[in-house]
Structure formats: structure tokens, C-alpha cells
Amino acid sequence: MSVAEAPALKVVESRLPKAGSCLLVIFGGTGDLTRRKLIPALYDLACIGCTNPNFDVLGLGRTPLSDDEFRERMHEGAAHSKDARNYSEDGWSDFARRLHYLVGDANKPEFYPELKKKIAAMQANGSSNNVLFYVSTPASLAPPIVEGLGASGLARNREGWTRIVLEKPFGHDLKSARELNEIVSRVFPEEAVYRIDHYLGKETVQNIIMFRFGNSMFEPIWNRNYIDYIEITAAETLGVENRAAFYEETGALRDMVANHLLQLLTLTAMEPPVAFDADSVREQKVQVLRAIRPMTANEVAQRTIRGQYGPGQIDGKPVPGYREEPGVNRNSRTETYVAVEFHVDNWRWAGVPFYVRAGKRLANPVTEIAVHFKRTPQALFARSPGDVHHNIIVMRIQPNEGIALNFGAKTPGSQMRASRVNMDFSYRDAFGSATPVAYETLMLDAMRGDATLFTRRDEVEAEWRIITPIEEAWQQLPPPEFPNYAASSEGPINADSLIQYDRHRWRSLKRDEAWSI
Ligand code: BG6
DSSP states (O other), X not given: OOGGGSOOOOXXXXXXXXXXXXXXXXXXXXXXXXXXXXXXXXXXXXHTTOSOSSXXXXXXXXXXXXXXXXXXXXXXXXXXXXXXXTOOHHHHHHHHTTEEEEXXXXXXXXXXXXXXXXXXXXHHTTOOSOEEEEEOSOGGGHHHHHHHHHHTTTTOOSSSOEEEEEOSOOOSSHHHHHHHHHHHHXXXXXXXXXXXXGGGGSHHHHHHHHHHHSOSSSGGGOSTTTEEEEXXXXXXXXXXXXXXXXXXXXXXXXXXXXXXXXXXXXXXXXXXXXXXXXXXXXXXXXXXXXXXXXXXXXXXXXXXXXXXXXXXXXXXXXXXXXXGSTTSOTTOOOOSEEEEEEEBOSTTTTTOEEEEEEESSBSSOEEEEEEEEOOXXXXXXXXXXXXXXXXXXXXXXXXXXXXEEEEEEEOSSSSOOEEEEEEEEEHHHHHOSOOOOHHHXXXXXXXXXXOTTSBOHHHHHHHHHHHHHHXXXXXXXXXXXXXXXXXXBSSOTTHHHHHOGGGOOOOOOSHHHHTTO
């Protein structure tokens, strides 16, 4: 049944635009991402009136399920997700009527004629002719899916538009990413391809562009003349959860740095685009990635640190080490922590290190970009130049979303003594808490045909051009002694040595220190 016939959900509020009609077909319909992220986000979009009344979802998977069983699985995901902010049982029963299911093996060519028949039957029953395919499967399934859609004619559509969203990881290294891009380009035009990196859907990440280019006061000092170094951190308290098979093959560098953190770096370092549209923004981001020279094995040895967590305590409860997690090899060499010093070799950034770190089971969840400015040339209010504080701008991506500017102020009293103080902008205080979550923004953009927040073909390849030499050098270098950090710590001790020259140091991940600068 088409949703055109379903009673309307109670519309709550919307800062977002509305999408046109769409049939969303999800490969990996029974997977974790669909249940935990996609369906709650779609439910919320429906609640705030952003999805068209003619919007249906067709989930695909290998587990035999009826439509009702599929709805029940999704129900459980939405009811427990904080992303479905306007959740109610009544709202869910309206929404659930939009969900449909087809069992099949997307690896087999014979599945695609069946899929075609199912889509045609749904469309004959009122579903939209605009079709959005969403590939949320292990990376190895993406090529057969794209080829299957091509061979069956499902990628062509005279009655409406067809687009494809590809989840990360997009390939495993430069070679596989190039091969996948080749396959995709034979079937879909580039403007129909949406490579998703959900970090780009976060409000705080988009705000990096607004902060830099929507204000006149920061851009003149946003360069090597004023900036000493930049830190980009994505620390999680979560462990590997139930994703051991995926994580064992992926590791922290591929999982977080190859996409999310490099995206944060490009937005922080890019030149102003001529306009805020897909090609202008992505062109500038690619230029940054091109300016990062791939490292030699020697440089990899000096500029990267790998870590793996051992047992420890999170929130007062004991947690196992990575090697003791279910499904993980007892001698695993997979890194759960990585720190890398990148250099952007261009006019603006020559000589400014970008220290990037990501890790699981760290002391606190902190994702932020800290821009450290150079010290004043003269120690006017300090005993020695070493005592001079430097200014820091911290863009807090999550949690406690906001931006802090740290500077010196005169401590009241008879002496000229400086204390460090903050000017602090908080999203919650300024805008309330109803900002859209990343997947809402991105799914809406894909339905509306706006690719600005998705990664372009050359961008993904440029990311792998930087990451693959690191992975290759790690294979050659002597393996580190794992585990080398305890769960709930700040990561491996030797990560400090990566950054510790010229008085550079990582910001603390401890809760009381993390926001104080
Ligand atoms: C995913 C990674 O892409 O991002 C996960 O595969 C990680 O390992 C997650 O936990 C982090 O996303 P967020 O939005 O919670 O920062």
C-alpha cells in the first residue's frame, strides 16, 4: 500500500525543506545501520513533515521476513533510538505502513529481475517513480549490487529520477576504491551518485564553513602566520560492540581517519569556495587532500602512532580488552586508536602540523577541532616566553556542541597577571535541542538531489591516496606491543611523543578538563 493512502502523521515542526515523492530501496535492510540510524531518521523526517506523503521504503535482505516482521524489527530500532525524537506508538503505526520487505541475495544476478518486478508492482500500486537506492551492506557487496542494478535496467528510469547512495567504507584501499568508482561510473552518472560520510550531515560540521566564511574576523588570521598547530580528535568511550568482523578488517585508520577525520581536516583547511554548491565546495576540499603528500615508510614510522585497548573500567564497570571482545582474534593486530601528524603543503598551511587522533574506549566521548594560535611575540605579562598563554578556538563537534574562544584576561588585583578565560557559544543555549541529526539531513538531501554534503569520486580517491601508504608501511614496520592503552585512558603514552615538540600537546580528554581549555 502506498503512503498516499496512509493517515498523515502529526507534524511537529520543521526547519528543513520538504522532499518530493520517493521510493527508497535499502540493500542491507535488516542490518544494524538501517535499524539504528536510517529508519529512526526517516521516521523523524516524516514527523516533521519533510517526507512526501508518497514515500515508501523497500528493505532488502537475506533473512526471510514478512512485511510485518520487517516492520516489527524496525519498530524496535525506532522506539529505542534517541534520533526518533518525536516518537509515539500512534505515529509509528502510521509510518510503519510505508515499510515493505523483499528477501533475496543481492550477490546473485537472478535477484535483480525479482527486485524489478517488486518495484514495478509497488509503483503500479501508487509508489513513486523516483527511486533512491541505498547500499548499506559490507563493502564487498557494493560491486555486485551496482552491476545487478545496471544489468537489470533498474539504473535507468524514464518516468522519474534514479539515484544511489553508497555507505562507507567506499573500498578498502586506493585500488579497490578506484575499481568500485569505475563500476559505478559505468552504471550511474556521477550526479546520481551520493557517497555518504555521515559526519558531513552533522550541524556542527557544516558550521565549520559558516564560522570560517560567514564571518569576517576569523579568515584573515586562519593561516600559517597566526596558527601554530591544529588538533582534530574523535574519541569514543564505546568499544567495538557487535561489529568485530567488520572492525578486525578495518581498524581505526580506515574506519575514522580515512573519511570522517579527513573531512573535518578539509573543512578546516579549505580555501573559500566561490559558491555554496556541490561542485564549488567539493573542488576546494579536494585541493586540500591533494596538498597532503602521501608519506614515505620512514615518515609513517615517525608521524603515526597505533594503539589497541586493553581491559579497564568505563563508568565504574569493568570492560574487556579488544582481544577479549567476542569475535576478535586473540592475537589481533588491529588498531583501535590512531594518531597521525599530517602536513598540508600549500601556501596557507606550510609548516602547520595537523594532529589527528581517533580511538575507541577512551576516557570520554569528545569530537572536536582545536585551533592553537601562535604566542604573542613578547612576554609582556609573563616571566618567560614559556609562560605566555596562546589563544585557542575549539569547535566542539559533539557532545556539548558549540565553539569556545580561549584568551587571556587580567586577573583582578594589583598585578598585571593573565588568567585564561573562555567565550563560549553553545548550540543548546542558542538554538535549543531540536537540530536535525546527520542522517536526516543527508537522506533529505539525497531525496532532494543536493550532493553538496556527499563525497565526490575524486575526493574519495584522494582520501585513499593519503591513507593507503600508511596502511602499507604499517605492514612493513615492526608491530607495536598490543594492547598499549587501558580502556578509559587517554590512549597510548607514546602518542604524546608525536606532538610534544615546540610545546605542542594534546588537549586532555578528562571530563573536567576537556571543556576548560
Ligand atoms: C562510524 C564508525 O562511521 O562512525 C564507527 O564506523 C564510529 O566505528 C561512528 O563509532 C562514530 O560516529 P558518531 O556520529 O557517533 O561520531
